[in-house]
Amino acid sequence: MDSGKTGPLSGVRVLDLTQFLSGPFGTQILGDLGAEIVKIEPPGGELARGVPPHFVEGDSAYYLAVNRNKKSVVIDLKTEKGAELVRELATHFDVLVENNRPGVMERLGLGDAELRARNPRLVYCSISGFGQTGPDRDLPAYDMIVQAMSGGMSLTGESGRAPVRAGIPIGDLAAGMYGAMGILAALVERQTSGEGRFVDVSMLDAQIAMLCYQGAYYLLSGEVPEPQGRGHDSIPTYRAFECGDGVSLVVTANTERMWADLCKAVGLPHLVHDPRFKDSATRLVNKVALWEILEARFRDEPAQSWLDSLNAASIPAALVKTVDKALNASQVAHRDMVVELRSRAGSHVRVPGNPIKFDDPGHAEASYPPHLGEHTNVVLGEYVGLDADALRTLQNQGVVRQFVPGMPSPGVKSR
Template sequence: MTFSSSDAPAAGPLAGVRVLDFTTFLSGPFATQILADLGAEVIKLEAPEGDSSRTIPPYFVGDDSAYYLSHNRTKRSIVVDLKQAEGVRVARDLITTADVVIENFRPGVATRLGLDPAELRAERPALIWVSISGFGQHGPWKDRPAYDMVVQALSGVMSLTGVPGGDAMRLGIPAGDLVAGMYGVVAALAALVERARAGHGRWADISMLDGQLSMLSYQAVYATVAGITPRPQASRHDSIPTYRTFWAGDGRELAVTANTQRMWAGLVRTLGLPELVDDPRFVTGADRLANQDELSQLLEQAFLARPAAEWVDALVEAGVPAALIKTVPEALDDARAAGRGMILPLSDDAGHSIETVGSPVKWVGSGAGSGAAWYPPRLGEDTGAVLTELGYSTDRIAQLERDGVVTPGAGVAAR
């Protein structure tokens, strides 16, 4: 567990853990970025053409897309052509130095490339291998291609998103990818803990579809217990009619989550409707749900009397959780003002600079951030340095470059 980069994070619970990242696009890179934020050394092994997310339009900083830049910070990039036998040998050498390997190839592709997880783990039982795929390493759909919207569709998530009677909608964030990435991190961390105790690693099989099914939460249990088909709720809740959004008098929306008796009383008193507290139609949560149409009319009309921000202030003062519906820029501005390190400015030696969303993991007593972070690597930026650390001679590296097996970053100094 050697971390030899001079730019390695100085702090973080995973300092000393090396992660070899064969992933592209989003689910895997999101997972390895979390591990990097926690202090691990992440070596991103890319094909000569690079991670496909580097070229996603429409926004670019230099040669790299904003999409790529959003989830690849604090990594090192090495370019290796796995279609060449010598490239596979380089990858296998790197695997011998890794604590964790994470890949999101289609099932069977790693083995066809000469990187069979079972074989490599037999050679090094302590190796932890995390495979992220659409439908898992086994099962009837394992060979089907999958992207975020496909697993949102198959999981039932899209059937719950949108307005009743309207089109099914994907979530506004790529939850299929992000949830799979987070479960990949959970698996890697659990395996590291077990390895510290028992000395052996594991091979984790993470399915994007499984991740989305796990997020169905109580909706899945509603379906199995009550035999119902849950429907879209738009911005409402199918169990709590005072857990929803409202339009205010200034044309802005606010979210209200009055889900206890105390909050219910605080809500209607703040709205100037104290008589509803003891109204027999609305006394209990079950009463309010049974008479939700009448209740909605009364509440919606009351909210039109004042601007949304005023209602939010009054409700919060009354102990009722409420918030304005913010745009993404507004939310980012709030995060900057909060000073929790959630807006992370990064720059590189080529003059590129970005702001990205930081790690939500904060350590009490260690400041707002979770450790050192640096700008996402340019393609092949660390090829020479990583191979040198691996023990390859200058002559061997030069020969690999001439043969097109590895590619150095053009004009980039090693970290």
């Protein structure tokens, strides 16, 4: 089906059987890169459509944030006719993505083995809380669960205080990104092997991978990392400082040259010769004393004044912005990182955009997230060959559903 989109993945067809954040975020990445994404939803719609508090045309902002550049097809997978429709669709697609608990797709007759027996070129990606193997594989999971279980929450917040959830849903988003990467790797391999792959992505695994050097520190030393608070546990001049106007300023003076320049820029050149701070190792040992000196100095002037001074000295620094200021920044606008989507009914929605930029971006405009069942008839007609009578019969049986203008979205009920 010609979607009119351009991009490196133009021509790649993806069946998206995911909901909430992890899967939809990953498939949206593929859609932004030009793939055709067909989202399969239950008759009541995926649950993210009803997440409060913000709604447009009955769909939540939560849903709108991760479902652009997709088509919606409503199929009741709990019926044998519905499951068979997906089996038939999968023979025409390159990728299938799902984020149910392990075993759910097999019980529906839609597991990897069955679908790849029909279509050996299919790349089948399963995103779950804990993966398809292991003692925890059957446990339920959400973003905060894997943040907690990975140790990530123990690193977030101030020492002596309760652990803090990361402000962005990194447990979901990281799994979606790793899922997209796994799919792309399998598609590249398929060019030479001629066969698809099963891609198993665990939300917990993704968080463990993102422990990065914190995990390596523990594995090498046996020392358990502490909460990071406002800074870095290895570089004391990599930290947020509160300035005289109450605004926080992040300073990342992480080389000897930057340390010397920082001392000059804040009017404390004598610190360079202080034996407590002569090199990175001694500064780390005496970090509390150093923080007290710098914090007192930064409180002498407003944040913007300090930012100007540090920028002039080529010391990396930034104001801690609220979300509204970040999204309205000139750099963000220049990079087209806020995307405006327009619905057929005339609604305008702005959402964060795709950070992957190419030298030739193409000319296709991002499409508004689909209404529930907006593309049911056209997709099933194109790929399964169903005519109007067959579609009408399936709709009367409750197997499929086609959106019609004026039909309320399931999100309306949740407000």
